[in-house]
Amino acid sequence: MKAVKGNKEYTINEASQKGYQDMGFDILDEDGKIVAYGRGKTVPYGDYVSLMEENKKLHSRIAELEAEISASGPEKKAGRKKAGE
Structure with a gap:
């Protein structure tokens, strides 16, 4: 395992993981x-804030697309082609 923070990188074992985590280091396998x-x-x-706006x-948009799919009915769903066909 490694503990990484900024330009610091240490090889650690599982016993010392929590201590490094508490000091702000990310733990990598x-x-x-x-x-x-x-x-x-x-x-x-x-x-x-910008991420929350993008999420909304x-x-x-997902809700719109799901509504379009359900409104198109089963006959159009079966007739859709996959990319590359």
Whole structure:
């Protein structure tokens, strides 16, 4: 396992994982995938607001597309072609 924060990277074992996590280090496994995020991280409020607005737009678009699909009926669903056909 590795503990990573900024330009610091330490090889650690499972026993020391919690301590490094508490200090704000992200914990990665041998493949480089994140096992746990470091504590105390925050997201700037402006980023949060813009992501929430985008999330609302995407949810409403999904609802529109689902309504279109259900309104088209089963005959059109079966007739749709997959990409590349």
